[in-house]
Amino acid sequence: MKRIAQFEKVSIDNFVKSWTDEFSTDSITAENIYNGIALPKRATSGSAGYDIYSPVDFVIKPGETVKIPTGIRCRIDDGWVLKIYPRSGLGFKYRLQLNNTVGIIDSDYYYSDNEGHIFIKITNDSNENKTVEIKAGTGFAQGIFVEYGITFDDDAAGIRNGGFGSTTKI
Secondary structure: OOOEEEEEEEEEEHHHHHHHHHHHHHHOOOOOOOOOOOOEOOOOOOOOEEEEEEEOOEHHHHHHHEEEEEOOEEEEOOOOOEEEEEEEHHHHHHHHEEOOEEEEEEEEHOOOOOOOOOEEEEEOOOOOOOOOOEEEOOOOEEEEEOOOOOOOOOOOOOOOOOOOOHHOOO
């Protein structure tokens, strides 16, 4: 296996700002959450996906959405991308879905002003009225590294600063 990436935490200041903006909690609570963040890892030697763990307990009722600042970032070698998906079992049992279907974390996102902070926005799309309960420290998403190629005539020279559509803004 090629070793092409490294997960890290974002700075505590970045996380506290992101968390308090999203959940209206105080900074002490956000710092305590930050201290408990676990970096993604694979469960078995044959796993393709790196489990991304919930930093807190949360409940998502059918039709509800939550955006989670994970507190993590990833340094990725050029020519690779990190794809984010819901954990298979959660998607199968509850129709838990990422709002952007598949999260794409490009290698240059690491260098953005937000430190490459990975956010995961998920919706419980249950049509069986099932509520999803995720405990802190439980994997709720997974990231898979994929190698990619570019066209012979590619001339991209732009520099990223941000995420969520930042490279297509005019």
